Amino acid sequence: MLRKQDLKRISAFRWEIPASFREGMRVPVHLFADDPLLEEALGDKSMEQAVNTAMLPGLVGQVLVMPDVHQGYGFPIGGVAASRFPDGIISPGAIGYDINCGVRLLASRITLDQAESFLDDLADALYRNCPSGVGVSGHVKVSVKELERVCREGAGWALKQGFARPVDLERTEESGCLTGADPGAVSDRAKQRGRTQLGTLGAGNHFIEVDVIDQIFHDQAAAVMGLRPGHLALQIHCGSRGFGHQICSDYVREFQSVVHKYGIKLPDRELVCAPLNSPEGERYLGAMASAANYAFCNRQILAHYARRAFEEALAGKVKDWDLYQVYDIAHNMGKIETHRVAGKEVKVCVHRKGATRAFGPGFKGLPDTYRSLGQPVLVPGSMGTASWVLLGTEGSMENSFGSSCHGAGRVMSRRQAKREVWGEDLRSELERDGIHIRAGSMPGLAEEAPQAYKDVDRVIEVVVGAGIAAKVARLRPVVVIKG
């Protein structure tokens, strides 16, 4: 376990573990944190995992660790690592089992005052329309052939099927479709798992949440995003479901022997990788893009059914019950991007696992609406605490490969949370605070208790203090749907 004295403070919110700390490290590790969050980061294996990650071949710059970090499998959740393209590596474990797990935010023109007496109806309608829970199938079941179209087209497939509006895709990272998807690189097992799960939320930490806009910090950006104080918004947090889980499992297994083929020595089997320009690396990139596109499509279909739920619960009761896309972002993804490293433009594969792309103003790839502002960064909290809307900054481009945090970050294991929290009690407490809960499992609810997470407001102060994001709005939950 690392100790505080192993890190050197290099600025108010940035700490370094030099590459000389341990033999085999190829780049330093930089953690964004204040003192309390540093202590929390040192409380589990996440910093040890960041040191192990720094041993991956072909990395450039630093391994970056966000303030919401917690330990993952091999690679810390809240980690960012960039490898040189095309001769660096790609590691499935550095992207995660839930490929393109991400968040979508939709704004509304409904005030909390108008909707308050209908929130129970809205919670019921969302729970009914948006399938959640373990082993639950969605409204949309597809053949393998159709699934392969989803892999290639992402949210575009949903648009063709009537589940999306053009502006939804414009306001989605990569317009809801990564290029280079190769369904041929996806196993039959993954396809079978994915065929029936489109438009499903799943369980665990995934959720649909209705929030009220609590505070605005950036009037211009909030206006462009359609976020108004006292109005409702909706967040959808989920990913590529069993499809992505199977793809990651398949390639983690395959790469166990691939590392020997390329003479790569690693301290942790979950970090297995392949050169980006190897046949194995290229196949994984094609499979990962397929899962990423599946996830974009999944969140799009859920957004469609969330709109239907708003209509069912609020039509005739409020003037405009529609939901307007703000943005959709991934926080588990590998992307080929160009960044400045040591004063030079370098093409890299940025692995973000539990970290959000946070491109600053003026960068290609941002929709016209947001190009002069910077990319919206969506940071959900826990179900009883705030969520945040941020903007990517020039500082994030200079200091963090255009990346920022993705959430509050766990401080308590799921097992510990279940020991300390009784699901029914938690639901009663949240209901007393005006948060309407619908959940398929009370133990599952306990696992996601607010006390199992870090203080999201503190996490936000760090990323803003470090200059890698800027505040736009703070949201607080009023309806939470869990699987």
Added chain:
Amino acid sequence: MGISEAETPVHQHALTLKADDLEILLVSFLEEILYCVETGREATDEIVFETIDTCSLNAALTCRPVLDIAKEIKAVTYHGLEIHQSGDSYETVIVFDV
């Protein structure tokens, strides 16, 4: 996973696996069970290993329909995975991504 199974109907499945080492073999075996539960909606509580060594196994699985699953498992991981021999048995801790 907190699985509830029906008593019948019962299906017998033969499983053959090969792997580079014992850890990969264990993960691959558990992945088979997970796939069976999630896609086939079948669970097993009777497994007969007909042959098993560090790199391969042949097993007969008795499977029953799944009625309910309380806990979703996304994946079987290699997180800290080490298998130790203790007398004529093996011990390990396996971590699932949930």
